[in-house]
Amino acid sequence: MPKYFYFARDKAGIKVSGVEDANTQEEVVNRLQARGLTVVGILTEEQQQISTALNLNISSKIKFRPKHGRVTSSDLTLFCRQLATLLGAGVTILRSLNVISQQVNSRRLYETIKLLEKNMEAGLSFHEAMGKFPKVFPELWVNLAESGEASGNLPIVLSRLASYLEQTEAFRSKIISALIYPAILLLVGTGALFFLTVKIIPTFIELFKGFNIELPLLTKMLFSFSSFVRGYFLIIIGVLIVCFFAFRKYISTRDGRKQFEQFLFKAPVVGEFFRVIAIERFTSEMSTLIESGVPILYSLEIAERSVGSVILSEIVAGVKNDVREGKTLSQPLEKSGFFDPMVVQMVAIGEEIGDLSNMFKRLNNYYQEYINTFLTRFTAMFEPVMLVFMGIVVGIMVIGMFLPIFQLTQIK
Incomplete structure (x- = not known):
């Protein structure tokens, strides 16, 4: 039976992770939701290996200089596509945000992504963290992210949004x-x-x-x-x-x-x-x-x-x-x-x-x-x-x- 690595939060916002044996990803989502957990991400064994490799090989010491201060629609579109791709490849959301932050051209978007990371580390879900920045992320983003997190299909939803x-x-x-x-x-x-x-x-x-x-x-x-x-x-x-x-x-x-x-x-x-x-x-x-x-x-x-x-x-x-x-x-x-x-x-x-x-x-x-x-x-x-x-x-x-x-x- 396939193994699935899951990442979730309990009602107090505490991070929970583990491994579940199940036939499908939907089966894992249903089990976790039955326990009162909010699903953040679910990875197959192959995706988990990719995520681990990225965590080990991508240096956080990349020299980064944003090119401009504003956040353009092109910046947001690229951010969404990159996030959807990384999540779909099995990279955790926090690691994905860290990787993307080293590549964005907007200084303001860079600072916003870093604040997203901090808010999520403090216990907020992805859509709740985005909701704190209405001038950067439109309401459509927040609502779609909430839908994706609730269903355990955040990578798919973000791919559609992208x-x-x-x-x-x-x-x-x-x-x-x-x-x-x-x-x-x-x-x-x-x-x-x-x-x-x-x-x-x-x-x-x-x-x-x-x-x-x-x-x-x-x-x-x-x-x-x-x-x-x-x-x-x-x-x-x-x-x-x-x-x-x-x-x-x-x-x-x-x-x-x-x-x-x-x-x-x-x-x-x-x-x-x-x-x-x-x-x-x-x-x-x-x-x-x-x-x-x-x-x-x-x-x-x-x-x-x-x-x-x-x-x-x-x-x-x-x-x-x-x-x-x-x-x-x-x-x-x-x-x-x-x-x-x-x-x-x-x-x-x-x-x-x-x-x-x-x-x-x-x-x-x-x-x-x-x-x-x-x-x-x-x-x-x-x-x-x-x-x-x-x-x-x-x-x-x-x-x-x-x-x-x-x-x-x-x-x-």
């Missing part, structure tokens, strides 16, 4: 990359118009001062606009800066954020895109949570706080209350009017066959494809639209500048 984070990071990078070119076009176009306004048009103003002719209305308007921009340039910049920070302050409030989201979701062309982004994040989180063994009500509660949209958060709160009262998940989703019929139908099917996690994963894949397609089409459409717009504006400026010259030619 996959979720890697997928989210790659998807975010793809969106940013797709929007870089339109942003550059917009920036270059704005810069060109600014140059024409403050440099080229004033040259024509000085040129036409010596001519005793009535300037066309278009030329007068361009001259007035140029004079206004040059005369009040600092004031205009100051007003724009104040408006920017006032807007940021406004949308940092819940009411302000909600009104801004309402505007985005109803905006022509891009409104549907922003709504789909919110649904994509919701389906991604629900898939990860349910697959990791988090109960549906608790999953909705976590999604409510971490979905990133005030409007969707309020909808999820209503869905959670309806589910608590005994309704199926698909019913309040349909009642909200926010989700597409496809979401409602697939969730209903998932409830019927008992496979909600897979249905949410399929929905998430669909919405990611939708977003990718939208970005591809938007980028392809934005370039000609921007070029036509710039051509019209520059054309109006050129016509306005040369109309007086045409008049002079006719007079002569």
Whole structure:
């Protein structure tokens, strides 16, 4: 019969370890939980040998210099993947944290990992230790870690979380990359118009001062606009800066954020895109949570706080209350009017066959494809639209500048 090496804590938080003969790892977990123990880790004989080798061979005297002070999403994603890999290889969690701490690039994350080690040595579980650092570890992490520890499948749960984070990071990078070119076009176009306004048009103003002719209305308007921009340039910049920070302050409030989201979701062309982004994040989180063994009500509660949209958060709160009262998940989703019929139908099917996690994963894949397609089409459409717009504006400026010259030619 296989041997399993276990690491656990009793109700007082005291470390307990030993060896159990059992057919499966689940059998060991059930035995330990029946004794009132909280399972921290279970290793096979092979995994225990790997763990021992690491403990003997990895020096703690590695010279380590973090490269930066902040904690980026990439730092957290890499930390989660490394931890999942080490735990899956049979390394104890404390040893895994010690190994990872010597490799992270963030000074703050390094200090946090060291504090995690101290808290766990003092008797806290992994998720309890993480919960002490809400500014570093999102609530989603803490809840998934709690689920993994309770089931004895922490390495598997962390591996799923790492996959979720890697997928989210790659998807975010793809969106940013797709929007870089339109942003550059917009920036270059704005810069060109600014140059024409403050440099080229004033040259024509000085040129036409010596001519005793009535300037066309278009030329007068361009001259007035140029004079206004040059005369009040600092004031205009100051007003724009104040408006920017006032807007940021406004949308940092819940009411302000909600009104801004309402505007985005109803905006022509891009409104549907922003709504789909919110649904994509919701389906991604629900898939990860349910697959990791988090109960549906608790999953909705976590999604409510971490979905990133005030409007969707309020909808999820209503869905959670309806589910608590005994309704199926698909019913309040349909009642909200926010989700597409496809979401409602697939969730209903998932409830019927008992496979909600897979249905949410399929929905998430669909919405990611939708977003990718939208970005591809938007980028392809934005370039000609921007070029036509710039051509019209520059054309109006050129016509306005040369109309007086045409008049002079006719007079002569």
